[in-house]
Amino acid sequence: NSKEVSQELEYRDQLTTLIQKLSINLRERKGIMALNILPLVDSQKYYDVAEIIDYVDFVTISAFDFYNPSRNPKEADFMSPTKPLQNNNDRLPLTSIKELYKDWHSQNVPRHKIVVGIAAFGRAWKMSKKSNNNGKPPVKHTDGPAAGGPQTNMPGLLSWPEICEKLKHDSKLTRVTDTKAKSGIYAFRPADSRGNFGIWISYEDPISVAAKVEYIRNHNLGGIGLFDISLDDMHGQCNGEKFPILRTIQFRLSRDLS
Template identity: 40%
Template sequence: MKQIVLFLAIAGLYVAATNAEHKVVCYYDFASDLREGVGRLTTKQLEAALPYCSHLVYGYMIMYGDNYQVHSYGEVDEVDIRQQYFAEIKSFKQKYPELKVLLSVGGDRDIDVGYPRKYIELLEATQEKQKKFIESAHWLVEYYGFDGLDLAYQFPRNKPRKIHGVVGSFVKSFKKIFTGNEVVDPDADKHKQQFTRLVSDLHDKLHHDGYLLSLTVLPNVNSTWYFDIPKLNKLVDFVNLGTFDFYTPERNPEEADYSAPLFYDNSEDRLPHNNVKFQTEYWNNQGFPAKKLNVGIPTHGNVWQLTDDSGNTGIPIVHHTAGPAPPSPLTNKHGLLSAPEICKLLTLPGIDVKMDKEAHITHSTLGHYGYLPAEGKSRGLWVGYDDIDTVTKKAEFALVYAGGVALFHLGHDDYLGVCAKVSYPILRSINQTFQDTINVKLI
């Protein structure tokens, strides 16, 4: 309890009641089981995480743009998904009866070249067409024994603004706080109303049969534009905030910085809304109960390439970077490394590992970073990530100001125990923090 009191005094935030129970929502992308070699997260390895999760969000389903029906991930045969993967859900639930498993639709993987605006088009469609989406999602949940549906809806993302040279001060309009002067959706007000109606119809269909409905707010989606928060409070069981990837090598190729800070740091020209505290407070202040809000914690790090002009200190904000680092064998994505890959990277000769600045309020509230300076023709690397200390601080924050945490995702945690010598060290640290601080037993 002393830890909570100290944390409140340090943070300087408004006081909120601590809930009796807190959620640990674990995201699992079954595409992790499609990876080859040591990067594959098998079902057996996934099961080792389940005792530490209160909810498992099992993703991701896609939506067909021509008929708005929900289907399995596009790279795998639909029948194989249902027979091989969905069959596991029933066995999981038999072994862990307290675990709630939700099927997730959307996310970042649902890219449809033929229908790039299909999620917006679904909102603009007639209720008869939307009914196909709702009924197909409901059928998958019911037939394969899920406990509910998670809606990871794709909205247009905020356009990135350069960090350097931006005045770090609040502006009058909340919309400008989130997006600056860049308008990504001129019909946002209409789409907000349409989304609320869609969620309302989903709620009626799912809750009638006793199923849960949750909402995932993807990173860099403007909450002020698309979510009527007071109305959503009555329609969804909980919300998972994607409070990470505020800065990434793709969005900010020329400047490297912490990607998921807990608090706002005004020592540089940073944007005041790109932190966990601001995003959480916004939903709370709009009338969404803390107990239904889960703070997102990433298990990956973002990696920039450095140039000769990037300097040799590594202290963020690092300028004159050259975009994302090459893809790794495990994640196979430019500029992104999983937790065990970061651990390996930080043990390389010449890598310097730093925390946030000594003069800051408390350690680990911005994140950690490691860097390898560029030399000659060899480009260096800068990686920003959440280590166990950072994750612990975020879990403590969630105990006071939220209903729990949402871990994005299990496939990027060290599920083999390569570095920590124990599987899922990030997930375990969250669970341990909850137990140590308020004696909440999740397993």
């Protein structure tokens, strides 16, 4: 209704004023003003982009967590596609790197100011007996978040080293790659006859991250933010290499484009 719209505009104006004042204050101290955009936030509804973009050095778009088991307990899907997924009525708009950066760029945000947030983790759902056993997303009839890992201990969230350990040691866990570097990778195990032990995981690994970095470089975007470094393999427990996702980003960004 009109009252809600008026309140939304008021909040947006207040945020605009805050960003402008912070930016002026930071620039007096030779600081940098960066804006982090959470997943599934409507840029045109919550931000007056034309009024803030000259005050912002970078806009980091969180290109992950479009689907997660807390918000979408009954349906598992790719959490961080690079390109738009096959269109159907069940999938949300603006749920890929390509769609997000184009949304901001269409509002006259320069490419060099757009930073893409990439995850160092995966999202895990419990598959039920009713879930499609081939694991192809979107997977219906999931049963909320899967159990957390031994390190993160957060239901529905697994760090990259926790996922790597599962891939190496969990029986009957099938990994599905993304040869076109479009949607992302996932691994799954259907539930048994009693409805137990089913799991479906959408995640990033060094190979999928490398493909994302190439996409970001090829489109001349401003950079990459890792969310977050504590969920990378900081101890090298997977294959002996410490911080493999961070290293992949650094290596791919530093390569000569020619």
